[in-house]
Amino acid sequence: MTIRPTFLWGASTSAFQIEGAAHLDGRADSIWDVYLRAPGRVSHNDTAETACDHYHRYAADVALMRDLGLNAYRFSVAWPRLLPQGRGAANEAGLAFYDRLIDALLAAEIEPWLCLYHWDLPQALEALGGWQNRDIAGWFADYAALVARRYGDRVKRFATFNEPCVFTLFGYGLGWHAPGIADRAALHKAIHHVNLGHGRAVDVLRRDVAGASIGAIHNRQPCYPASDSAEDAAAALRLAAYWNDAFPFPQAFACYPPELQEAVAPYIAAGDMAQIARPVDWFGLNHYSPHYVKAGSNLMGASFGPPPAEVPRSAIGWPVVPEAFRDTLLDIHSRFRLPIYVLENGTAANDIVDASGSIQDDGRIGYLKAYTTAMEQAIAAGADVRGYFVWSLLDNFEWGAGYSQRFGIVYVDRATQRRIPKASARWYSNMIAAHRASDDPAGRHNRAEE
């Protein structure tokens, strides 16, 4: 058996993608609310005003997870719900929502994993420069302290940031995500200030939460050159520096990857690198597929190419390469020497409800089988992987793709908000049950004990 009895099997979501209630109970705009108001930015001009209405349906959603046998759940807290202006006065109604959610999770014996930042920066802070303003490291630390003091009696697992490489690169470097900025200096400032915010928040969480288990969630994908040309090979190294290393390197080793050093250097003050490289307890990994990189004219000099023709692709065109997942886990293990939690993995499909009312998402089942098998291979080869969280529990608001891409193991009917577990949810549930049964025939360890 490669999977230990304490292994966590969970699901991940994020606040902006599922909660809705965008203007209820004192929540103020995030950069995404504002970004989506300009027409044409998102498929069908979808908004997240209602999303999955999880704000009102959280109890049923927690019950669903319990029924599936999940023992962990990663969610994010919406900064603009807790601190509508990003700092200053806290919003009690917003704080109370996460009390209810956390209490429901604990009652269902599901371990809460709380992520502080999944991209929904309060607009009031963007107006002050957002991640380009160095002061944001302190604002983020104050927000972390509010969260730590309110929930730290019940929550022990804290992530600082979800995929910092994606929201800095897409939001400040390429202009594809909120706040829609495409500027070289903006990108490099944002990278450094997010790293500083991470280190400051780690200190706050350690100080304020007894027994805290802290990490950050990084997207890591192998960056393969799209051709044999020297240009593409060099571009792949540059993209890898931004995508894979811009955050884990400073956070673990107190240095930027050499490709970024010169661009970030102007923003580094004395003491910053030590402040960033605070010890953490685990490495959070989000992984879907590799990149095939071409030389390009954007600020990285690298663009995302199509995969070679022989590489299988998902319904939305993402390459399906489970070996790349196995290799990524082993690479993280050898570089960072930390317990690894896979905090996102999954796939989108064009799911439809059939005449019998069910959703037979065989493509997703195939993907999840292949990727969890690859994970087991990595564990057998020595990687210290301690949990797997599928992305995602529910069909949700998929950023620039709006509702056009369904990533859930549970189908959400957009008109009625009705939840229907897909065949993949049953498959996942059965796989978890089978692991538990073989780990623990006497049924003593059916919940995580770490």
Ligand code: GCO
């Ligand atoms: C993230 C994500 C999720 C996406 C998922 C599928 O953490 O990066 O962007 O929010 O929904 O990765 O694209």
